Amino acid sequence: MENNQDYRITQKPFYLPITDEVEVFERAWAEQIPLLLKGPTGCGKTRFVEFMVYNLGQKLIRVTKGSKGLTADKRDYSQGVGSLYTVACHEDLTARDLTGRYIMKGGEAVWIDGPATMAVKQGAILYLDEVVEARKDVTTIIHPLTDHRRILPLEALGIQVKAAASFMVVISYNPGYQSIRKNLKPSTKQRFIALNFGYPPPEKESVIIQNEGMVSKEIAEKLVLLGSDIRNITTIDLEEGVSTRGLIHAAKLIKRGISPKRACSLAIAQTVTDEKEEIAAIEIIIDKIFR
Numbered sequence: 001m002e003n004n005q006d007y008r009i010t011q012k013p014f015y016l017p018i019t020d021e022v023e024v025f026e027r028a029w030a031e032q033i034p035l036l037l038k039g040p041t042g043c044g045k046t047r048f049v050e051f052m053v054y055n056l057g058q059k060l061i062r063v064t065k066g067s068k069g070l071t072a073d074k075r076d077y078s079q080g081v082g083s084l085y086t087v088a089c090h091e092d093l094t095a096r097d098l099t100g101r102y103i104m105k106g107g108e109a110v111w112i113d114g115p116a117t118m119a120v121k122q123g124a125i126l127y128l129d130e131v132v133e134a135r136k137d138v139t140t141i142i143h144p145l146t147d148h149r150r151i152l153p154l155e156a157l158g159i160q161v162k163a164a165a166s167f168m169v170v171i172s173y174n175p176g177y178q179s180i181r182k183n184l185k186p187s188t189k190q191r192f193i194a195l196n197f198g199y200p201p202p203e204k205e206s207v208i209i210q211n212e213g214m215v216s217k218e219i220a221e222k223l224v225l226l227g228s229d230i231r232n233i234t235t236i237d238l239e240e241g242v243s244t245r246g247l248i249h250a251a252k253l254i255k256r257g258i259s260p261k262r263a264c265s266l267a268i269a270q271t272v273t274d275e276k277e278e279i280a281a282i283e284i285i286i287d288k289i290f291r
C-alpha cells in the first residue's frame with residue numbers, strides 16, 4: 001500500500017468554529033454520511049476540513065451520544081485516519097484521474113492508485129474541491145462511494161474496492177459562480193448533507209485576522225469593517241465580496257511595514273475587481289477607514 005505520510009495532517013491547523021460545523025462533521029463522519037461544503041472563496045472551507053482531519057488523526061473525535069450507527073470508538077483507527085487526499089477538480093479531470101492508472105516501469109505496466117483509491121483503502125478523507133468543475137464521468141465514481149454501497153469501481157482492473165470504515169467523502173463548491181451547465185445533479189447532491197459557509201461574523205473574523213495576520217486588535221477590526229463595507233456595497237456589483245483570505249493578506253503586509261492603505265489596495269481593491277471605477281470606489285472606503 002502507498003505511503004500515506006505525505007497526506008497526514010500533523011500540525012494542528014488554527015480553526016475558529018463559526019457555528020455547529022465541528023459537531024456536524026463529527027456526526028456525519030460517525031454515521032458515514034458524506035459532506036458537502038458550499039461557500040464563497042476564502043471563507044475557511046479548506047481550513048475547516050484540515051482541522052477536522054487533524055482531529056480525527058489525534059483521535060479527538062469521539063462521537064457516541066445519540067449515534068446509533070458506527071461510533072468513532074468502534075472504528076479501527078487504521079493508517080489513513082488523519083490523512084487528507086485533496087483533489088482540485090477542473091474541466092479535464094476524469095474518473096480515471098481519481099481511481100488510478102497504469103504506468104510503464106522497466107518495460108512493464110504497473111498500476112498506480114489514484115487519490116480516491118488510496119483514500120478508500122486507507123480510510124482517509126477524500127476532499128474534492130470545486131467538484132462542479134469535474135467531468136460528468138466523475139459522478140460515476142462518486143455515486144457508489146457516497147451511498148450505502150461505499151465501493152469504488154476500478155474499471156481498468158475489473159474490481160471494486162470497499163471503503164474502509166473511517167473513509168469519508170467531502171466535496172465543496174462555490175454556488176456564487178455556478179452556471180446551469182455546471183451544477184451537481186440532484187441525485188448527487190442528495191447523497192450528501194450540506195453545510196453552508198459564509199464570511200465569519202465580525203467578532204470572529206477579527207480574531208481570525210489577529211491570529212493569522214499577527215496584527216493588533218485595532219488593525220484587525222478596521223479590516224473587518226472594510227470587509228463588511230465592501231461586501232455590503234450596493235453602488236457596484238462585484239462578482240464576489242472580499243474574502244477573509246484577502247483581509248488576512250492585507251494584515252500580513254501591514255505587519256511587514258507596508259502602509260495600511262497600500263496594503264488594502266494590493267490585497268483587496270485590486271483583487272476583488274479589475275474595473276477602474278470599482279477599484280476607485282473601494283479605495284474611497286479604504287481611505288475613510290484608514291485615514
Ligand SMILES: Nc1ncnc2c1ncn2[C@@H]1O[C@H](COP(=O)(O)OP(=O)(O)OP(=O)(O)O)[C@@H](O)[C@H]1O
Pocket residue numbers: 014015016017018039040041042043044045046047048174200208212244245248
Ligand atoms: N474559521 C476560521 N478559522 C481560522 N481561519 C480561518 C477561518 N475562516 C477563514 N480562515 C482563514 O481564511 C483563509 C482562507 O480560508 P480557506 O483557504 O479555508 O478558504 P476556502 O473557503 O477553502 O476558499 P476557496 O473556495 O477559495 O478554496 C485561511 O487560510 C485561514 O487563514
Ligand SMILES: [Mg+2]
Pocket residue numbers: 045046047129
Ligand atoms: Mg479551499
